[in-house]
Amino acid sequence: MVTDELARRACTDRGLKVPEEVSPASVLAVAETDVADLGSIVAAALAHSPAARALLAALEAEQTVPETAVRDYYDRNQDRFLTPAALRRGVTPFDGTAPEDLLPYDEVREGIARELRRAAGRQAFFGWLDQARGGVTYSHGHEHPGDPSHPDHEHRH
Template sequence: MRHDIPAREAEIAAVVGERVMTVTEVDHRLRLLRSGPLAARLPAPDTAEGRNLLRWLVQVMVAEILAGQEAARLGLPSESPEPAEPPEPPGSTARARPTEPSASPARSGRPAPHRVAEDAARAVLTLAGALRTGGVAAAVLATAPAARAVCRVLTAESTPSEEDARDYYRRNLDRFTTPETRWVRPFGPVRRGDMTGPLEDAVFAAGEGETAGPIEGPGGPWTLVVERIEAARREPYEAVRALIRAELAEREGERAFARWLDARQAGCVRLTPGHEHPADPAQPDAGHRH
């Protein structure tokens, strides 16, 4: 670690290996976050929650630096412009993150340049990812191509076993099952649970092409026509095997990156007072103590 830091301690938020991260940098990112479209949902700056938001942002910025340093050390093509809007803390958005079925880049350990651009366009922060890896790791994986490049290298030789994939399929049959769907005029497609009471009973007792009603219901009475019935179906394991293995590989990669990030943070990061991890029980705004 560098000891001859060319700045006053009050101007430093963190020291990451040889890299000094300044308070000015953190303030800039925080202004971007607070001027974004979700600004109204963020806590006020002069509250414990607001100060912990700043601490959380520092952890994300430190993780970005660590990932960038590792990507540079490995010679990975992972450069990208600074995001216009930093990631919001996990739990506030929940879009689905697509699976990354990578073949040749994973074998070589080095992502092709076009994959970097694709990753930047496709990756988003999800609550599920944050629960698997922790909010900081999930945020940096969602926003930093360098982090995703390092993640792929960490799991280049890791392949989910056939047993693990089959076990996942057996434990999650609901994901691969489409329940019976009835196309009902005037409602459109209807499944069990979409309707209640006598209306549902009548719809699912009728055959294809039959009319049910009039039936008393909200805004009724209703006369319903079952125009088409699509039977329940389940995707066979062979049809979803590749998807499952890709998803399991992605999850293991995220966990491997989180473990790597924890180790690197413990080994070469120094945080100054006011920039500790929000969960650090030693900081005055920590919300959980025993």
């Protein structure tokens, strides 16, 4: 609830349209891999808060990924860009690859840039949330759930 309120305020401050409340039936499901990447508190906030999702989307859209970073990612992660034929032959980037073993950079460039922009947006969201929560004072006994600085943040009332 705190993250939702903070996100609503941030949306208002940024001139973003604050989305309407959602009914419990329309709560967004968050994939398990995203929960692992985001952490349970942020994943729960994104699942239940349209304002948090709007803010995250805005932060992602603001990110600029330099071409050098995209190319560097492609070069350092060749295992992700092996062609199906190369995979069937058992080619690994550790044993050396031929140019025809890799999907061409131009074909995967946009997907890489999108992935890096998404990661940078999440990082910006985490930074925003840490800073926004810094000014929140909880009533004694209500520091949790949701406050990772509290030793019992997973406790449920």
